[in-house]
Amino acid sequence: MTxxxxxxxxxxxxxxxxxxxxxxxxxMGQSFSSTWNxxxxxxxxxPIATFQGTRRTIxxxxxxxxxxxxxxxxxxxxxxxxxxxxxxxxxxxxTTIVGPEGVTIPVEVSKNLSRPPLVKxxxxxxxxxxxxxxxxxxxxxxxxxxxxxEAGMFGKNSLYPRTIAISLSFTALHQTELGHxxxxxxxxxxxxx
Numbered sequence: 001m002t003x004x005x006x007x008x009x010x011x012x013x014x015x016x017x018x019x020x021x022x023x024x025x026x027x028m029g030q031s032f033s034s035t036w037n038x039x040x041x042x043x044x045x046x047p048i049a050t051f052q053g054t055r056r057t058i059x060x061x062x063x064x065x066x067x068x069x070x071x072x073x074x075x076x077x078x079x080x081x082x083x084x085x086x087x088x089x090x091x092x093x094x095t096t097i098v099g100p101e102g103v104t105i106p107v108e109v110s111k112n113l114s115r116p117p118l119v120k121x122x123x124x125x126x127x128x129x130x131x132x133x134x135x136x137x138x139x140x141x142x143x144x145x146x147x148x149x150e151a152g153m154f155g156k157n158s159l160y161p162r163t164i165a166i167s168l169s170f171t172a173l174h175q176t177e178l179g180h181x182x183x184x185x186x187x188x189x190x191x192x193x
Contacts, residue, residue: 003124005062007082008135010118011089019078019085023062026165028126030058056174057141058127061167063148072153072160079145079164086140089115121170130176141169 003025009017034054038047064079066072091114096104120135121127129136147153147161154160 006122006135007085008120008122009085010120010137011085011115017085019082021062021064021075021078021166023064023166025060025062025123027061027167028059030056032056054178056172058121058170058172059167060123060127060170061165064164064166065151066154066160066162069154069160072162075164076160079166082145082166083143085119086117086143088113088117118173119170136170136172137175138170138172141171143168 003023005021005023007019007021011017032054035052037050037052040047064075066075090111092108092111094106094108096106099105116139118137118139120129120137122129122135127136128134143166145164145166148163148165149161151161151163153162
């Protein structure tokens with residue numbers, strides 16, 4: 001049974017910045033790593049440790065099958081679109097100059113990074129925001145897609161894989177304060193359910 005995996009780019013809103021895969025999950029793992037600043041001091045066996053933060057990373061591998069050449073072509077386009085989600089957004093400033101014979105020519109004078117390539121991922125109850133189905137905010141550390149050659153291809157001159165294996169690594173950015181207070185766990189639910 002396939003499951004819907006939705007990845008939204010936060011560069012801009014809209015359907016052009018969303019990719020949905022009907023996917024078979026082949027592997028998924030989550031890791032939580034705490035960062036500590038330690039300092040060894042004279043006369044003390046143990047270092048003095050200062051807590052800095054906890055990082056959550058998710059590794060995800062899935063296969064995207066195609067029942068027809070049209071599906072296979074669409075899947076390949078989705079893979080290419082997802083690759084664009086790893087690049088930032090830029091603002092550019094333009095001016096016009098007057099060229100020969102009084103013709104105005106637009107000229108780009110500067111370009112600056114304005115939006116980081118953040119994404120939101122939603123995969124059922126396994127990857128979601130603690131606030132609901134909006135998607136878990138973060139960034140993709142690595143992404144690869146590989147045609148499964150054993151499954152075959154559609155087409156003769158232009159080839160479209162029947163199945164594409166995709167893997168990615170994702171770092172979640174916490175949008176809710178997590179931790180414990182004297183009365184218990186601060187959030188309403190755990191970040192990984």
